[in-house]
Amino acid sequence: MAETSLQHSLEAMRHIGSAPHGPVLADTYRCLAWWLLPASLDDELDGLAGITVHPPGWPLHCPPVVHSLAGRWWLALPDGSGQLTDPTLLAAAFGPGGYRPDTRGTRMTTGTRALVDIPADVLPLLPLPDLNALPDARARGAECVWSGEPLSTATAIDLGERPSPHGTTLFLRGCQPCTRRAVRAAHHAHPGTCEQCTDDPTLCETRRALRALALELRR
Ligand SMILES: [Zn+2]
Ligand SMILES: [Zn+2]
Structure with missing residues (x-):
């Protein structure tokens, strides 16, 4: 209860x-x-x-x-x-x-590190598996959306909620290694999709946010 x-x-x-x-x-x-x-x-x-x-x-x-x-x-x-x-x-x-x-x-649940907070504007940049074929446990955040690793509140990284293709709401969460991989992939792919980065990458806020997040997830 x-x-x-x-x-x-x-x-x-x-x-x-x-x-x-x-x-x-x-x-x-x-x-x-x-x-x-x-x-x-x-x-x-x-x-x-x-x-x-x-x-x-x-x-x-x-x-x-x-x-x-x-x-x-x-x-x-x-x-x-x-x-x-x-x-x-x-x-x-x-x-x-x-x-x-x-x-x-x-926030401070593990004693060793606080859960990492993914900024809302970074979430859409993370590569996700096919949301059409997501097993139920991954759709409700009980398991890592990428690997299916069972998650606890201490290990899960929140990936936000979003509508599923079936009209329900997905509560996606990831384990730390998978989230780090996804953030690094997004960081790597980002410059090719960004005008600011073609101009002057040092001024790109998105690139900076992805990089900071990748570093934070390394721990
Ligand atoms: Zn995982
Ligand atoms: Zn950029």
Whole structure:
């Protein structure tokens, strides 16, 4: 059971979009919301600001599914299928690129390096695999979009969300070696596509950003 503020849950639900997730209960008096998670939850949500994880068996009073009770109502109804929320999906929605309260909570997760932030104007330059044929786990950021390496919130690099060719929303994330390779490829390919670089490469902001990112990802 993950407890968050109501506002952040609404934001996370917007990020998750149409990806399947479990029931979400809101308490409009206390401005809280709870996500039902599998009992097998490990450390997927550790270190994420804004999320409190309650152990299995923690009591939560739920209203009947058809109407609200004492300010509580279902943001996402239990549909009878037993579907619960995948913690990696929730972590992606709350992690970098998802909900970001301030830099203290979510960023310094590994103890050795902060997660690398890819500037929004650099994202479109990174070569990606065919988005038409993306396996589900890669489409929701549970695995590296390039290699399929399973990601945790500590190792994942956020590559932003974008519409998929099928009309859903992709939450792409990469492992560090793959992201570094993609940034280096973009850095290498960039001058041939840039007027500023033909003129005077030392003045090109994009080239500078790609180079700084490649260096940052080397660690
Ligand atoms: Zn990878
Ligand atoms: Zn350039």
